[in-house]
Amino acid sequence: MVNTTPTLAEFPFPGKHSNERFQFCFRQHWIRLLWPFTKLLIINVILILSGIFLFRSGIANEEVLRRTVLIIGSVFFLVAHFEFLIRFYRYFLYIVIVTDKKIHRIKKTLITVDDHISMDIWMLQDIQKSQYGIIQNVLGFGSFILEAQETTLRIHFIPDISAKYASLMHLREQARALMSYPVPQGS
Secondary structure (H helix, E strand, O other): OOOOOOOHHHOOOOOOOOOOOEEEEEOOOHHHHHHHHHHHHHHHHHHHHHHHHHHHHOHHHOHHHHHHHHHHHHHHHHHHHHHHHHHHHHHHOEEEEEEOOEEEEEEEOOOOOEEEEEEEOOOOOEEEEEOOHHHHHHHOEEEEEEEEOOEEEEEEEEEOHHHHHHHHHHHHHHHHHHHOOOOOOOO
């Protein structure tokens, strides 16, 4: 039985060239989902408490009023959950893939957006790493600003940013060493 599962080096993704070798990939830090999740919990608690208050106090004893309260509560419930799901899918459909030759930032939404930016690693002139505040330093995430000639790529909420920065610097130096031309002997 032959294993046909691709290895990480052969892993296909949109925009990959045949001679690129996969190095690592990452999504944004989980803290990006903290506010949408907290907001969803707050809305659910408010809906539950207001429903308990309305039905226990006897305000919603009339059938028309009860249906109106249930419809309004259901609409708020659905809107809150759809908003969270949209944020959740955006989180999972935003990925940065680093190969030995390029950095690919792939940002999609379910239907409307398919944004793919690629940047050659050997062309990177400047890699800026930034972490602002106590939370970013404690949780180990931050931002990159990658500059290559006339292109600037900003990537925010990068988890384990220090390790990724070191890996990216190492890959850039390897790519530059491969792109340099040998100096002829005796000249």
